[in-house]
Amino acid sequence: MKEGIHYIRKAIIGRLTDAVTINGSYVAVYNKVPYDAQEPFIKVYSVSSNEDFQNQTSYITDCITNVEVVTAFDGDDGGELQSNQIVNQVLQLIRTRSDQYYDLSSDGFNVITCELNGTTYTEEDADDRTYYRAIMQISNRILET
16 A cells, blocks of 8 residues: 555645636745745645555545635735635635546556535734635545556
């Protein structure tokens, strides 16, 4: 059995990079957010990888990946709308039907499902900014070929 979740994360990052825009600018996509990152940005990270099914010839793994959208505004200048708009674009790109699943065949995997387990929205008031976060939990079941 091979670990496949990092291929899912790489595919998500590849699909989102230079594809999501807000106010005419691309939204940065990170695996690890640099200390000098400017909002808005998207962070993609692995959550869990669980063996879902196996038989004598194959393994199916459920890979859970979080896609987090972070926006921030000075004081009370902004709101949740910008994070909603980015989430909308992200879901259109990664929550697809089988004919547009990630092609992981060269890595030895076949994506067999893509599901949105839910989106959680939070708001945090800091001293000088208000931060809005939207965390989408994506489940991809992959078959090791």
